[in-house]
Amino acid sequence: MAEQNLFLTELLGLDVFDLRGRRIGVVKDAAIVPLVDPSRVDRFLVGGGYAWLSVGYDQVRTIGLDGIHLKDEQLKPYHSDEYVLRLVRDLLDQQIIDAQGRKVVRITDVTFDIKRSNGHENDQLWVLEVDIGVRSIFRRMVQGVLPRRWIRRLQGPIPPNSIGWEFCNILESDPQRRLRLNISNKLLEEMHPADLAEIVENLSPDDREAIFETIDSEVAADTLSEVDRDIQTSILESLETEKAAEIVEEMAPDEAADALAELEAEHSQEILDEMDEEPKEDIQELLEFAEDTAGGMMNTEYIALGPGRTVADAAAEMRENGDKFDTANTVFLIDADGRLTGAIPVARLLTAVPSTKLAELIQDKPIHAPLTETQDRVTEMFDKYNVLTLPVVDEEGRLAGVITADDIITVLRQR
Amino acid sequence: MIKRFRYHIAIFFSVIGPGFITAVVDNDAGGILTYSQAGSKYGYQPLWTLIPITVLLIVTQEMCSRMGAVTGKGLSDLIREEFGLRTTFVMMVVLVLANLTNVMANFAGIAGSLELFHVTRYISVPLGGLLVWLLIVKGSYENVEKIFLFACIVYVAYIVSGFLVEPNWKQAAIDSVRPHLQFDAEYISMLIAMVGTSIAPWMQFYLQSAVVEKGITAKEYNESRIEVIVGCIVMSVIAFFIIVACAGGIWKNGPRDIVNAADAAEGLKPFGKYAYALFAIGLLNASLFAACIQPLSTAYTVCESLGFESGVNRRFSEAPIFYWLFTGLIVVGGGVILIPGFPLVKMILFSQVINGVLLPFILIYMTILINKHRVMKEWVNSRFYNLVAWASVALMIGLTVALVVISFRDLLNPAGS
Numbered sequence: 001m002a003e004q005n006l007f008l009t010e011l012l013g014l015d016v017f018d019l020r021g022r023r024i025g026v027v028k029d030a031a032i033v034p035l036v037d038p039s040r041v042d043r044f045l046v047g048g049g050y051a052w053l054s055v056g057y058d059q060v061r062t063i064g065l066d067g068i069h070l071k072d073e074q075l076k077p078y079h080s081d082e083y084v085l086r087l088v089r090d091l092l093d094q095q096i097i098d099a100q101g102r103k104v105v106r107i108t109d110v111t112f113d114i115k116r117s118n119g120h121e122n123d124q125l126w127v128l129e130v131d132i133g134v135r136s137i138f139r140r141m142v143q144g145v146l147p148r149r150w151i152r153r154l155q156g157p158i159p160p161n162s163i164g165w166e167f168c169n170i171l172e173s174d175p176q177r178r179l180r181l182n183i184s185n186k187l188l189e190e191m192h193p194a195d196l197a198e199i200v201e202n203l204s205p206d207d208r209e210a211i212f213e214t215i216d217s218e219v220a221a222d223t224l225s226e227v228d229r230d231i232q233t234s235i236l237e238s239l240e241t242e243k244a245a246e247i248v249e250e251m252a253p254d255e256a257a258d259a260l261a262e263l264e265a266e267h268s269q270e271i272l273d274e275m276d277e278e279p280k281e282d283i284q285e286l287l288e289f290a291e292d293t294a295g296g297m298m299n300t301e302y303i304a305l306g307p308g309r310t311v312a313d314a315a316a317e318m319r320e321n322g323d324k325f326d327t328a329n330t331v332f333l334i335d336a337d338g339r340l341t342g343a344i345p346v347a348r349l350l351t352a353v354p355s356t357k358l359a360e361l362i363q364d365k366p367i368h369a370p371l372t373e374t375q376d377r378v379t380e381m382f383d384k385y386n387v388l389t390l391p392v393v394d395e396e397g398r399l400a401g402v403i404t405a406d407d408i409i410t411v412l413r414q415r
Numbered sequence: 416m417i418k419r420f421r422y423h424i425a426i427f428f429s430v431i432g433p434g435f436i437t438a439v440v441d442n443d444a445g446g447i448l449t450y451s452q453a454g455s456k457y458g459y460q461p462l463w464t465l466i467p468i469t470v471l472l473i474v475t476q477e478m479c480s481r482m483g484a485v486t487g488k489g490l491s492d493l494i495r496e497e498f499g500l501r502t503t504f505v506m507m508v509v510l511v512l513a514n515l516t517n518v519m520a521n522f523a524g525i526a527g528s529l530e531l532f533h534v535t536r537y538i539s540v541p542l543g544g545l546l547v548w549l550l551i552v553k554g555s556y557e558n559v560e561k562i563f564l565f566a567c568i569v570y571v572a573y574i575v576s577g578f579l580v581e582p583n584w585k586q587a588a589i590d591s592v593r594p595h596l597q598f599d600a601e602y603i604s605m606l607i608a609m610v611g612t613s614i615a616p617w618m619q620f621y622l623q624s625a626v627v628e629k630g631i632t633a634k635e636y637n638e639s640r641i642e643v644i645v646g647c648i649v650m651s652v653i654a655f656f657i658i659v660a661c662a663g664g665i666w667k668n669g670p671r672d673i674v675n676a677a678d679a680a681e682g683l684k685p686f687g688k689y690a691y692a693l694f695a696i697g698l699l700n701a702s703l704f705a706a707c708i709q710p711l712s713t714a715y716t717v718c719e720s721l722g723f724e725s726g727v728n729r730r731f732s733e734a735p736i737f738y739w740l741f742t743g744l745i746v747v748g749g750g751v752i753l754i755p756g757f758p759l760v761k762m763i764l765f766s767q768v769i770n771g772v773l774l775p776f777i778l779i780y781m782t783i784l785i786n787k788h789r790v791m792k793e794w795v796n797s798r799f800y801n802l803v804a805w806a807s808v809a810l811m812i813g814l815t816v817a818l819v820v821i822s823f824r825d826l827l828n829p830a831g832s
Contacts, residue, residue, distance in 0.1 A: 092499075092500075093495050093496050093499060093500055094496060095492075103724075105722060106492075106495070106721075106722035107722075108500060108722060132722050133722070133723075137500065137504065137721060137722075140500050140501065141500070141501060141504055203487070204486055204487030204488050205487045205632055205633075206486075206487070207487075208487075228630070230630040231630055234630065234632050234634070237634065
């Protein structure tokens with residue numbers, strides 16, 4: 001019976017026969033051309049005589065465990081081609097990202113689906129999944145030692161461990177080659193930034209850089225915020241200044257300031273120079289404060305409304321800046337000079353009549369911290385007053401920024 | 416200028432750890448035994464070997480840490496990527512075996528040192544094993560590294576006990592720089608053993624992974640290189656004091672053979688209970704320390720190169736092979752010490768053979784890897800450095816082969832010549 005699947009380890013060393021059944025060599029490697037098709041094996045590299053030959057997928061009649069039979073004799077010598085991804089050279093034993101399992105894995109073997117086209121006499125190999133784990137290690141270790149069919153039988157009891165080809169994100173640190181091979185990082189952009197951050201931490205510096213250079217700036221910013229501080233610094237250092245500025249612009253100002261504070265002064269200035277005016281000013285202000293004070297911990301993205309405004313105004317304000325304030329749960333009131341006069345939880349706005357004046361909803365004088373308050377005291381205040389958002393005010397009582405509970409959790413986790 | 420200087424100091428302290436810990440753990444129970452034997456039997460004469468040992472150690476360790484910093488990958492990962500699965504797999508099997516015997520030697524060190532304080536091994540070994548296991552499973556990398564760095568400080572015990580025995584400092588100083596060779600098979604094999612224990616296979620894997628784990632990059636590499644060199648020098652200084660303590664304490668009253676490191680501590684008894692206790696505490700510390708690092712490093716190396724989940728932050732069900740591997744190493748490594756009549760001395764000889772068989776391959780692969788432009792980019796060895804590296808590798812291989820032959824002979828013929 002003809003096989004449904006073939007493993008890359010089985011393919012290697014498989015005899016190749018010409019039209020008259022003469023053996024012309026053995027398979028040394030197989031290649032896909034991602035620009036044409038991301039999973040069909042486009043050509044087989046066959047070694048036998050002096051040079052390797054390149055056998056196109058359309059020159060093959062049948063593929064099986066006993067060998068590959070050709071239907072065409074016009075074989076070209078193999079010379080390296082920049083547009084091919086060679087499975088043995090470029091994939092086997094290398095790391096890829098499993099976007100579904102959210103981890104970095106090392107490929108031990110590749111499983112192909114043999115597509116048989118009845119009548120056409122043109123069997124094709126399509127990459128189905130990549131194999132990791134004990135079963136594929138066993139297969140590789142004994143390949144060439146035992147006959148292929150024995151190995152299939154012996155590996156039976158070992159549970160397989162494979163990742164679908166469509167979930168594999170290939171790593172390639174050379175930007176030009178990545179382009180030629182049509183390697184995208186789309187799969188990574190769909191992952192949760194926190195998961196992606198964990199993956200990035202496990203990669204080599206070159207691969208990290210390659211990822212941050214290609215993925216969408218917004219995803220990159222979210223991911224960078226989640227990455228360990230040391231690695232964050234090394235990523236920002238390795239990126240082109242323009243790209244770094246693009247990513248930092250998308251980060252929350254407090255996170256951005258913390259990240260830039262770790263860089264050498266000249267470099268962080270270079271990045272700041274590349275940025276747009278608005279986020280740049282916010283970050284520069286934050287950079288003035290020591291990291292372990294309220295000023296250094298705070299974020300400058302908050303919702304504050306002047307005197308005389310209503311609930312409806314607050315709602316409109318939030319709608320307008322919705323994307324910026326994912327975590328906003330408090331609306332602040334300020335007087336004509338910008339001094340903090342009150343804080344209203346968003347939940348209370350929902351239950352209030354839209355025409356109500358915000359000032360009427362204020363209950364007590366809001367809890368707040370001065371810019372110079374220490375990190376310890378700030379965490380204590382969160383615990384003591386059970387607040388989710390703590391406003392920070394300058395010497396004259398003007399609202400300067402807010403500290404949110406997620407900042408505090410990060411601080412506590414780092415202890 | 417001052418600001419710049421301070422910046423570099425800050426980086427130096429942020430990269431401290433990997434090189435220092437690796438070099439110091441190098442003086443594990445096996446190392447201490449070898450140095451004690453050298454001092455007890457030949458006095459100050461073997462001291463001169465420490466300078467070439469330091470150079471060899473620096474050359475190999477520097478290459479590992481450079482590879483870690485530049486590629487951000489462990490040594491076993493690089494070997495797998497460049498030399499394939501089969502090579503890696505065989506190497507990992509031998510590494511597990513070699514490290515298992517290392518762990519045994521260290522549990523023997525724990526048992527021996529605590530027996531000097533009248534604690535039976537049936538209590539000390541299980542407790543030690545449990546302590547090691549808990550430290551690995553419950554500790555985070557930062558915390559564990561702090562504990563390890565503290566353990567490095569405990570090595571000062573050897574320096575103090577070196578002073579307490581009031582050795583002949585003048586002689587020690589002269590013999591440190593004046594090579595002394597005598598054509599006596601036992602003397603030569605002692606010298607080879609000293610070099611052999613100082614550069615072990617597991618260290619190369621551990622150091623490179625630790626550099627990666629610490630997040631040291633090519634940019635901070637200069638500071639990291641200094642750290643590695645300082646670590647190697649500290650290791651030699653400690654070895655110096657161990658030899659001096661045994662020379663001044665034991666050899667002076669008549670050269671003799673000792674069979675285990677606890678023996679050496681016993682020999683220092685006439686110099687007061689402090690010299691004795693400090694030597695024993697040093698041994699306990701070194702053994703515990705190495706018994707922590709070796710199983711953990713083995714499990715990481717094997718799992719990462721073969722693609723199994725690893726890391727103490729994973730749950731048991733997520734990384735079963737990782738947990739089984741280091742737990743197995745601890746349980747088996749400690750367990751055999753409790754078997755009455757277990758041929759431990761033979762085991763340690765076997766350990767030297769197997770470490771010696773593995774080391775040449777690792778050194779050769781390392782030197783090939785570090786010369787691959789694709790892997791190291793502009794950080795490949797310079798031509799001069801390459802000369803030094805290959806010469807060191809060749810010398811190490813020669814000495815190791817000699818050590819293997821000698822150990823193998825002793826293994827087959829325990830009665831000796």
